[in-house]
Amino acid sequence: MVSRVIPVDPFDLVLFGATGDLARRKILPGLFHRFAVEQMPPDARVIGSARSEMDRAAFVNMARACLLEFAGPTAEDTEKLEAFLGQLDYVKVDATGDEGWAPLKDILRTDAVRAFYLSVSPSLFGAIATNLTQHGIATPESRIVVEKPFGHDLASARALNADLRKNFTERQIYRIDHYLGKETVQNLMALRFANALWEPLWNATHIDHVQITVAETVGAEGRSEYYDRSGAMRDMVQNHLMQLLCLTAMEPPSRFNPNAVRDEKVKVIEALEPVAQSDIVRGQYRALHGDDSYADHAGVPNSRTESYVAMKVNIGNWRWAGTPFYLRTGKKLRARSSEIAVVFRDPPHMIFPEMKGLKGNAMVIRLQPDEGIKLRNTIKEPGPGGFRLVEVTMDMTFADALDEDAVPQDAYERLIMDVIRGDQTLFMRGDEAEAAWAWVDPIIAAWEDAGTRPDMYDQGSSGPEDALMLLHRDGRRWREIS
Numbered sequence: 001m002v003s004r005v006i007p008v009d010p011f012d013l014v015l016f017g018a019t020g021d022l023a024r025r026k027i028l029p030g031l032f033h034r035f036a037v038e039q040m041p042p043d044a045r046v047i048g049s050a051r052s053e054m055d056r057a058a059f060v061n062m063a064r065a066c067l068l069e070f071a072g073p074t075a076e077d078t079e080k081l082e083a084f085l086g087q088l089d090y091v092k093v094d095a096t097g098d099e100g101w102a103p104l105k106d107i108l109r110t111d112a113v114r115a116f117y118l119s120v121s122p123s124l125f126g127a128i129a130t131n132l133t134q135h136g137i138a139t140p141e142s143r144i145v146v147e148k149p150f151g152h153d154l155a156s157a158r159a160l161n162a163d164l165r166k167n168f169t170e171r172q173i174y175r176i177d178h179y180l181g182k183e184t185v186q187n188l189m190a191l192r193f194a195n196a197l198w199e200p201l202w203n204a205t206h207i208d209h210v211q212i213t214v215a216e217t218v219g220a221e222g223r224s225e226y227y228d229r230s231g232a233m234r235d236m237v238q239n240h241l242m243q244l245l246c247l248t249a250m251e252p253p254s255r256f257n258p259n260a261v262r263d264e265k266v267k268v269i270e271a272l273e274p275v276a277q278s279d280i281v282r283g284q285y286r287a288l289h290g291d292d293s294y295a296d297h298a299g300v301p302n303s304r305t306e307s308y309v310a311m312k313v314n315i316g317n318w319r320w321a322g323t324p325f326y327l328r329t330g331k332k333l334r335a336r337s338s339e340i341a342v343v344f345r346d347p348p349h350m351i352f353p354e355m356k357g358l359k360g361n362a363m364v365i366r367l368q369p370d371e372g373i374k375l376r377n378t379i380k381e382p383g384p385g386g387f388r389l390v391e392v393t394m395d396m397t398f399a400d401a402l403d404e405d406a407v408p409q410d411a412y413e414r415l416i417m418d419v420i421r422g423d424q425t426l427f428m429r430g431d432e433a434e435a436a437w438a439w440v441d442p443i444i445a446a447w448e449d450a451g452t453r454p455d456m457y458d459q460g461s462s463g464p465e466d467a468l469m470l471l472h473r474d475g476r477r478w479r480e481i482s
């Protein structure tokens with residue numbers, strides 16, 4: 001099959017925070033993969049930047065080491081690896097000082113797409129944006145990419161937006177949520193809006209409920225200082241789970257363009273009803289079999305930060321009234337698993353008595369560890385011996401039918417190429433980030449006012465017992481985390 005990789009325009013990508021963890025594990029390997037499949041043109045350049053004193057050769061050595069560690073087998077192709085490294089450069093810049101900006105300006109070309117990727121602490125976003133403008137480096141066509149977290153609450157998100165907008169227009173700002181770069185998340189939009197089959201069923205009349213799960217096996221160790229100030233609600237629900245909810249629940253946009261899609265997502269967030277405290281369960285993992293507890297990892301003995309949250313969310317609009325969305329996310333759970341499960345209602349009239357024991361139709365959009373979309377159907381079990389029903393799963397990913405370029409690429413790769421193409425569809429708009437905080441803030445404020453502690457749960461479990469009750473009391477049950 002003919003390759004469908006379409007090269008992007010020549011670009012100069014300035015990677016602030018180029019010596020950091022995210023740049024080394026995700027961004028540089030992602031760029032290398034796009035180079036290896038010839039999507040990144042041979043005259044594109046990646047200019048690393050940080051405060052660390054190093055010359056180009058030292059940066060290239062650092063990049064070589066991280067590609068060999070994180071870019072997988074493609075990095076063993078020495079010729080390709082060295083060709084990619086030939087496109088790297090390094091300029092030392094202190095985000096908050098005056099040093100480095102003039103050499104950075106000198107190195108950039110005027111006839112290439114100019115993108116600034118801020119893989120640094122959000123406290124530096126404003127300073128970098130201002131310096132880029134004041135030193136004449138940002139042009140009206142340049143793009144600026146900012147990493148999560150986008151704020152800590154509504155006030156800080158507004159302040160970040162204000163800082164960025166002093167120097168860049170909304171059309172130039174790309175707020176990353178890497179969940180949106182996942183192939184399956186985009187496939188959800190294709191399934192919903194490129195087929196006539198699903199849309200008539202995609203509402204409260206036919207869908208009983210939706211479960212969105214993002215379960216991790218890792219704990220807070222390694223980033224505990226950040227995590228303890230954040231917790232699962234800020235770290236996961238406000239961004240990743242909210243984005244998944246929006247894409248599942250939104251109305252069909254009039255066009256597949258950035259503003260039409262994002263308008264519909266904002267409408268979903270604005271339709272979210274306030275969540276009663278009785279519809280939320282917070283958890284924190286405890287010590288088990290000699291493993292440290294959350295509080296040990298956080299280094300805060302009496303921490304009240306939640307490492308788990310489950311909640312029942314109602315969307316107050318015509319499409320979804322009466323169909324709850326159950327969200328849950330947590331650390332140190334039994335498996336690493338992210339999925340959206342859309343559970344359909346039973347047929348209105350049962351002619352097969354045996355059907356009562358079956359689970360019924362569900363569409364499961366799986367994000368990790370494996371990506372794919374599956375549909376659970378009920379059919380007749382083949383063979384003699386009576387009319388028996390059985391549930392089978394249809395794989396709707398069809399990866400095998402497509403060429404190897406269709407194998408999901410890492411979310412970061414996809415998103416960086418979208419930045420170069422100037423496509424903001426899969427990036428959060430400023431009002432979207434603020435709307436999400438406006439919904440999350442009162443929930444967190446209520447916890448703080450009540451001064452309650454999260455429920456404890458065992459590491460390796462599915463979360464606190466009360467989270468099971470959240471569905472049981474509605475006559476439903478969570479899917480297994482697996």
Ligand code: NAP
Pocket residue numbers: 016017018019020021022023049050051052093094095096118119120121122124147148149
């Ligand atoms: P990190 O490992 O701490 O790296 C921070 C980078 O910023 C380093 O390259 C550092 O280099 C540079 N830096 C610090 N102060 C600077 C200054 N004043 N001027 C210029 N450069 C400066 O952080 P990270 O984990 O890569 O995270 C980067 C961003 O991505 C953060 O916003 C984080 O929240 C977000 N993020 C990270 C991950 C992840 O998996 N790591 C996941 C999602 C989002 P020097 O010290 O040499 O200056």
